[in-house]
Amino acid sequence: MTLTHIQGLLLFALIVSFALGFLSRRRALDRLKYILLSLALFLLAGIAIGWAMYPFSK
Amino acid sequence: MPDEEIIAAAGSTQWRNEVNAIGITLAGWLVPGLGHALQRMWGRAIACFLSVGLLVAISVGLRGNVFTPAAANDAFDMLGYVADLGTGSFYALARWLEVHGADVSKASGDYGTRFLATAGVLNLLAALHAYETARRPKS
Numbered sequence: 001m002t003l004t005h006i007q008g009l010l011l012f013a014l015i016v017s018f019a020l021g022f023l024s025r026r027r028a029l030d031r032l033k034y035i036l037l038s039l040a041l042f043l044l045a046g047i048a049i050g051w052a053m054y055p056f057s058k
Numbered sequence: 059m060p061d062e063e064i065i066a067a068a069g070s071t072q073w074r075n076e077v078n079a080i081g082i083t084l085a086g087w088l089v090p091g092l093g094h095a096l097q098r099m100w101g102r103a104i105a106c107f108l109s110v111g112l113l114v115a116i117s118v119g120l121r122g123n124v125f126t127p128a129a130a131n132d133a134f135d136m137l138g139y140v141a142d143l144g145t146g147s148f149y150a151l152a153r154w155l156e157v158h159g160a161d162v163s164k165a166s167g168d169y170g171t172r173f174l175a176t177a178g179v180l181n182l183l184a185a186l187h188a189y190e191t192a193r194r195p196k197s
Contacts, residue, residue, distance in 0.1 A: 001116075001119035001120055001121075001166070002120070002164065002166040003120065003166050003169060005165065008165075008166070008169045011116060012169075012172075012173065012176065015109050015112055015113055016109070016176065016180065018105060018108075018109055019105055019106060019109035019110075019180055019184070021105075022101055022102050022105035022106070023102060023105070023106070023183065023184060023187050
């Protein structure tokens with residue numbers, strides 16, 4: 001099994017956001033909001049850090 | 059009932075709650091989600107079990123490094139071992155399932171190592187959450 005960088009990031013962000021949403025919120029709607037926000041922030045941070053490292057990759 | 063008896067009864071109840079909470083934490087660490095399941099928090103129990111289980115399964119599929127104390131060369135390997143051990147019984151499962159050993163020569167293998175460490179830390183967080191909710195006075 002192999003994953004591309006973006007697949008790894010997506011899987012990681014999805015699973016961890018799902019777990020954190022269920023642990024930290026009680027109501028279904030609050031959980032969904034938390035999961036979506038956490039997922040968006042994970043992806044944003046991952047892509048931003050990826051671009052920040054890009055100049056050092058060459 | 060005299061005041062001393064009331065205080066003694068309250069102390070005994072508090073002690074019982076504390077022991078119960080520690081038992082729930084250990085159960086939650088050993089089997090991801092069990093700490094919440096014992097408190098009938100089914101949604102959280104299933105979410106913990108699935109999340110930790112998926113992370114471990116993906117980690118094994120990616121051939122990530124499952125750290126052992128014997129193979130630890132430095133403090134980082136030891137930290138990795140502690141993080142991996144956080145998955146409880148799933149750590150033994152990961153070691154048993156990873157028959158071909160780790161392959162961190164590719165990025166995927168390295169991701170696998172991180173996925174397993176994340177599973178461990180997430181499970182410890184869930185176990186601590188179960189402890190906190192078990193200690194909370196029931197309304």
